Amino acid sequence: MNIEVKTSQETELIDITQRVKEIVRDAGAKDGLCVIYTPHTTTGIIVNENEARLREDILSALDKAVPKGAGYQHDQIDHNAHSHLRAILLGPSVTIPIENGNLALGTWQSIFLVELDGPRKRSVHVSVHALQRI
Amino acid sequence: MNIEVKTSQETELIDITQRVKEIVRDAGAKDGLCVIYTPHTTTGIIVNENEARLREDILSALDKAVPKGAGYQHDQIDHNAHSHLRAILLGPSVTIPIENGNLALGTWQSIFLVELDGPRKRSVHVSVHALQRI
Amino acid sequence: MNIEVKTSQETELIDITQRVKEIVRDAGAKDGLCVIYTPHTTTGIIVNENEARLREDILSALDKAVPKGAGYQHDQIDHNAHSHLRAILLGPSVTIPIENGNLALGTWQSIFLVELDGPRKRSVHVSVHALQRI
Numbered sequence: 001m002n003i004e005v006k007t008s009q010e011t012e013l014i015d016i017t018q019r020v021k022e023i024v025r026d027a028g029a030k031d032g033l034c035v036i037y038t039p040h041t042t043t044g045i046i047v048n049e050n051e052a053r054l055r056e057d058i059l060s061a062l063d064k065a066v067p068k069g070a071g072y073q074h075d076q077i078d079h080n081a082h083s084h085l086r087a088i089l090l091g092p093s094v095t096i097p098i099e100n101g102n103l104a105l106g107t108w109q110s111i112f113l114v115e116l117d118g119p120r121k122r123s124v125h126v127s128v129h130a131l132q133r134i
Numbered sequence: 135m136n137i138e139v140k141t142s143q144e145t146e147l148i149d150i151t152q153r154v155k156e157i158v159r160d161a162g163a164k165d166g167l168c169v170i171y172t173p174h175t176t177t178g179i180i181v182n183e184n185e186a187r188l189r190e191d192i193l194s195a196l197d198k199a200v201p202k203g204a205g206y207q208h209d210q211i212d213h214n215a216h217s218h219l220r221a222i223l224l225g226p227s228v229t230i231p232i233e234n235g236n237l238a239l240g241t242w243q244s245i246f247l248v249e250l251d252g253p254r255k256r257s258v259h260v261s262v263h264a265l266q267r268i
Numbered sequence: 269m270n271i272e273v274k275t276s277q278e279t280e281l282i283d284i285t286q287r288v289k290e291i292v293r294d295a296g297a298k299d300g301l302c303v304i305y306t307p308h309t310t311t312g313i314i315v316n317e318n319e320a321r322l323r324e325d326i327l328s329a330l331d332k333a334v335p336k337g338a339g340y341q342h343d344q345i346d347h348n349a350h351s352h353l354r355a356i357l358l359g360p361s362v363t364i365p366i367e368n369g370n371l372a373l374g375t376w377q378s379i380f381l382v383e384l385d386g387p388r389k390r391s392v393h394v395s396v397h398a399l400q401r402i
Binding site for chain 3: 165166167180181182183185187188190191192194195199223224225228229230231233238239240241242243265
């Protein structure tokens with residue numbers, strides 16, 4: 001299943017937890033794995049707390065760790081080297097166990113698509129695999 | 135299966151390799167996947183060498199990359215924005231293939247829970263999935 | 269299956285996309301998961317665009333984020349603390365869904381082994397798991 005997201009900012013955290021939970025619930029898997037995978041090269045998938053000020057801190061930390069336009073070679077072709085580099089820092093996927101029909105998300109964990117070169121239309125793959133957990 | 139860990143420091147590397155190996159061995163899976171997943175928002179899971187000085191370097195590098203109390207917005211609510219940001223850098227899970235009954239860990243690889251806001255009680259999910267590897 | 273790689277530089281991006289695709293194709297899995305896992309402690313696996321200038325930017329960003337020889341404790345034993353620290357930033361594995369017999373890689377995504385302490389012989393595990401996707 002794909003989750004379609006329309007981002008509205010240059011950098012932005014999109015909470016997709018509820019949509020992932022619905023896909024897992026509809027799949028009806030009791031035990032298994034859920035892989036959330038982004039096919040884009042200027043987005044990332046992260047899991048952390050959805051708190052408004054922390055969301056700002058995350059975007060600021062990325063700005064500071066990999067500043068925009070800091071003399072990158074790739075910017076001569078496309079002005080988004082910083083977006084690619086931030087995506088590499090975050091990674092394109094997260095794998096979460098499914099236990100008794102539910103994602104093993106902790107109390108404070110939410111799943112985010114991180115837009116790093118928006119606004120754009122994005123599509124996130126969510127694949128649910130029913131497995132015998134031992 | 136869950137691995138319960140009681141951390142004793144504010145930041146700390148806990149080697150959980152042996153406990154993960156025992157879970158994989160007890161599961162009896164010949165081929166499959168092992169997912170190590172932390173449900174906390176201020177811890178990470180990493181795989182690297184367990185060498186005392188390198189462990190110190192890892193914690194120092196995290197301190198330097200994301201300093202504590204560096205004007206984060208979230209610190210107005212809870213003084214641990216740095217812990218969340220470091221957790222996002224490391225990620226909440228690692229997926230390791232199981233081949234012939236053993237984790238495909240390299241000679242120098244150990245699995246660590248990284249405590250980033252301790253001391254606390256932590257619980258790490260280890261799920262073993264027996265699969266037909268092709 | 270293992271992909272054997274002989275790196276020729278101290279730090280280097282090796283595009284292994286084609287070889288991973290061949291393993292997935294030969295496995296014949298319609299739906300499933302592909303785990304690309306490096307058993308080394310001074311390499312990483314990343315997914316991003318294979319563009320020559322961006323490849324340089326990635327290596328430069330790693331040099332800058334974790335400089336070589338910056339007073340690390342582990343360097344007293346082995347002069348490669350920076351290689352380990354960079355490997356931890358990138359992570360040892362990526363999990364990619366297989367859909368209709370193909371990796372769910374996006375148009376611009378390539379899979380790279382990142383050499384961080386070469387030149388060396390490296391071996392990357394690629395495990396394909398045929399699963400019923402729901």
